[in-house]
Amino acid sequence: MIMETHGDICRLGYLRIIPCLLEDQSPKTYDFLAAVLYEIVKGVHDEDFLAEKPIGLITRPVNARNYVTLAAELDLIDRRRQRLGLFGKLYLCMKSSMRFRSLVEGDRSLRLIDLLMLNDAEKIFFLWALFHRDYPFIQLITSWAIRKGRFRRQEAMIYAMEEAYPQALKKILPRSRSREVEEAERFRERRLAIGDKVEWIKSSQYAKYRHIAPPRFEWLVDCGILKRSGRGKYEVNAQMIYDPQRILKLASLSLNKIDQYLFGDFLKPLFKLYRRAGRYDIFRTLVEVYDRMKRYFGEEVDLTNLECMTILALIEKDMIADLNSIHDSFNSFAIQFPDRIYVTPSASGRLGLAYIDTRNLEI
Known part of the structure; x- marks a missing residue:
């Protein structure tokens, strides 16, 4: 399960650049990777190619650093060796990685839409990586989203953090870390104890919700399962290349x-x-x-x-x-x-x- 996330790491497309920076198999620090990633993408501003400005754009060096951390969580980077991880190596075996190799080498430029949008093969690749590396949290969230059909972000955050998150922690954490599970199981009680909406938004617990839950729903948007239907609103993507019932089946399976x-x-x-x-x-x-x-x-x-x-x-x-x-x-x-x-x-x-x-x- 992905344990370290930030609210700004919403766009999976950026992650395709990072394995290309590690192709020579020499160790590279996260700070170095983040600095290079930021330099590559900072000059791209063609939001006009997109229907609406997406969230999760890299606009500051700290955003790039958070994406590098996500790459490690997804095993695009081997966290211990600071080299290519399993899914990083696998991604470089895809033909679509050639565009990003050329981008890294300075041989071509890409529009913002090219940096963000995934083709069908890449959608399946990232679904594969997510369902392995974020098991079982992403499965619970995906199943809930498909069954709901349409929902608001606030509702999704509450389900993700007060139901799915405790269940996921209970499944993956050893008994020695039971205190973390118990703390998560008290999230709802603590939220309801904060009667004022403004105070809730200012609370550290809300910040935790915002950093953990929303990116996962955006990842499902990038993979083509969901689509944004307005500010803070999502719905199942009627144009998805998959079958919703098969998604539910996939989300119910054990890791192996x-x-x-x-x-x-x-x-x-x-x-x-x-x-x-x-x-x-x-x-x-x-x-x-x-x-x-x-x-x-x-x-x-x-x-x-x-x-x-x-x-x-x-x-x-x-x-x-x-x-x-x-x-x-x-x-x-x-x-x-x-x-x-x-x-x-x-x-x-x-x-x-x-x-x-x-x-x-x-x-």
């Missing part, structure tokens, strides 16, 4: 079942939007993704991550396949080329590591 469903049944509605990938398209893309992943993971290319990333790469090519199709394709070619395509256990014995000898491999 998320990948299989997110890249399986959850994607069924996208088959109406994208061309179904053939066997050749699947394996060619899988090999391309493997080559990219090997650059960042070496010999530790996890098979499940490879297959999930292949689906995102296909979507970037305007094609679609589900996890079962990707897995069947891998197995089929592994049977055909057993000495060049196979799976081995990791050192821990828990993960399946893919190996593909791509030299002179004729598909």
